[in-house]
Amino acid sequence: MATITLAKGINMGLRKAMENDPKVLVMGEDVGKLGGVFRVTDGLQKDFGEDRVIDTPLAESGIVGTAIGLALRGYRPVCEIQFDGFVYPAFDQIVSQLAKMRARALGKVSLPVVIRIPVGGGIGAVEHHSESNEAYFAHTAGLKVVVCSNPVDAFFMTQQAIATDDPVILYEPKRRYWEKADLDESLTLEDATPLHRARVAREGADITVAAYGPVVKTAMEAATAADEEGKSIEVIDLRTLSPLDMPTLCASVEKTGRLVVVHEAPVFLGMGAEVAARATEACFYSLEAPVMRVGGFGTPYPPSRVEEDYLPDLDRILDAVDRSLAF
């Protein structure tokens, strides 16, 4: 048993994947000597060399575009986009090329490219460093989108994403990079939850709170607080946004009859809208209240001195829980 941070979990996942498959490459800005601005790739270049851990020019479209070429040549590149708000220069390469190339080739090519993106706010950063843009990519056919929320998932999901023959956007909740958990090192990938499966993070009876990424921890704290008031919250960590794991979620909603969806991204056209629509279609007769959504506002991500007001916190989650229970 080892105690690891979420950042370390990804680092170990990358290391394991690189050890197991010489075709796995890590590429991005500052990922080599520096080990990444969050030190997620720390030590990898030292051990695997500059040929496999590549400090690239400062050009996101170039990173993803060349990763596509490397994948076509048989490599499995893992690209790091330094911050969520810097992925847009690569948007065309991701959405028009990476996502669609397999279909363009009628299945004759595979693009096993992973794009790692530190996501979300809460670290007191300047503009463009705190965004949650997962809906853009989840909306795009051909991509898979997953979000880890804890160190153990980080370790396994990194390896699972790299092993996938489809392009995967792997979101990493940057304000949880330093969260710790125990990892049982005897566990293998076979023991891990499959990549595209949600997980019941905490069992409960009265209401389901579905979250992913950084706000899973917030939802867990809300559940603890609610428990003291005699309200039993079941927390679902969605983990996979494309494809969504509706069976796991529906099983919970059928049990509790109520659902609140939480994310940092703006509520309007966010993942919560899709989850709410699908839960309503699939669990209509089980629902005792409309599905509630808690998330960011329809504003640009605010300056850091007011970000605590923007981010869904324990109280806003409990407020939605109360409204649902009172319905």
Add this chain to the structure above:
Amino acid sequence: MTDSAVAAAASPQAAHPRLARPVSDQPELVQLLTPEGERVEHPDYAIDLSDDELRGLYRDLVLVRRVDAEATALQRQGELGIWASLLGQEAAQVGSGRAMRADDYAFPTYREHGVAWCRGVDPLNLLGLFRGVNHGGWDPNEKNFHLYTIVIGAQTLHATGYAMGVQKDGAESAVIAYFGDGATSQGDVNEAFIFASVFNAPVVFFCQNNQWAISEPIEKQTRIPLYRRAMGFGFPGIRVDGNDVLACLAVTRAALQNAREGSGPTLIEAYTYRMGAHTTSDDPTRYRLSDELESWKLKDPVERMKAYLSRNGIATQAYFDEVERESAELAAYVRKGCLEMPDPEPLSIFEHVYADRHPLLEEEREQFAAYLETFERAEGTR
């Protein structure tokens, strides 16, 4: 305010030394065959081809032009939704295409029908996307010819990444990225230049400067000859007569060999002309004068090769007739194949989106299949 500052405010130009304008656009152009079909030598690009090879290049030029003409006709008859003609660019494509070895890899735009021909790609494969039955669909690895890329310039990064992979493999192959003059304004092309340069990737950037990006002349893209841009990125750039198949072959061959030997990228600007419209949906009479077209007709890539072959007794009329007959056969094959191309089944759109299973997509497919079945049942009861 000092006197000089007053003078500067009054006359801003006087305050700054005038930078030298780029010299006028009359650069050296590598040429081995004049527009009249006269063979000339170039000190750096000697080429020694057998008569068979010379005739073969002529045959390529004619067949490629014929396929292109047939596709244009098929569009006019409603069999293709659109076609992007290569008319006028045959020499640039055949010359560079024949410079490649089997293990080299090409990343085309959507107009590289001539390169596809040289790679041995069945011309029918190219029609699918223009007919609307697929988005390409051929196996790029079969002939090392990647799928047509429609977003301008995006493929130059794929080519560069592929070349980085070739380099990592320690393989002695080269990659060639095709793009046009308009694409040189794209960020992706500039990023590709930077990545290729920094990693010394074995890639040749082959720019067909056909003078027009739909309606925009080259002056809207650049103030200096395109090949000179390479210098700023740290690798050689060269301009070649894009209507001279021999020069295109020689220059590309050398650049590919340099790449294979570890000398890094080269930018080749093939100076040519788009004799036709951008696509069959375009109307060039709205933006360019026919005089320009007439002057370029005198530099026609096929005619100059024919003149060279006949003047030097390399090919006889019987040979030209034979190529003509073969091109008619090829056109008939293209026509027949196009007309016989079936429409895709509605449910096929769900295939090949992912390599792995995607439960939500499977659910949509099932629902749509059931929906389609209701029509079949309704028709059955009628």
